[in-house]
Amino acid sequence: DAGVTQSPTHLIKTRGQQVTLRCSPKSGHDTVSWYQQALGQGPQFIFQYYEEEERQRGNFPDRFSGHQFPNYSSELNVNALLLGDSALYLCASSLLQVRMGREAFFGQGTRLTVV
């Protein structure tokens, strides 16, 4: 089992550009959540996808958008990049319908640097 995989691992973009980050969930999982972790802070929830729809959203602007594909993989898109978007972006996958022990598994993250 490959677990949660994210690509790329590192990325450097210029302010104003657009970026797409990718996530493949753990085998058997149907839900993907994205988090932003700025340096020295805890992860902050961006949004969650289930059945190809956004279920929940954190306090992030519309520049942050996502998509989930039929195979449950997901993309995070950020438009009009700002210097403040530099962070580690984490993807977490889980199985939504499990009532107890809804454990999520995290990927290694994508380190985005905006210059």
Add this chain to the structure above:
Amino acid sequence: AQSVTQPDIHITVSEGASLELRCNYSYGATPYLFWYVQSPGQGLQLLLKYFSGDTLVQGIKGFEAEFKRSQSSFNLRKPSVHWSDAAEYFCAVGMTNAGKSTFGDGTTLTVKP
């Protein structure tokens, strides 16, 4: 609104000494609570979780945590720290640990030889 406070930004302990990392939460309902560990440049690994039942929860790597509703706390403990435990530790609260979970800002653990 839910929130998590980890009062200690940085803790240093000697190898073999005991460890306690503090976590206080604010949540409007019965919380689900989690502790994660993160090594530099890595993702998060779940150490343990509390959903219900016994308030003393055992996790991986010899860690345990105790849920105290009256104090709104979920402190992480380990009786004897190993050098490999040096990392960043995050406490989180939410309905699940994917979705609108809220994380604290973390405690950095340094282990002295």
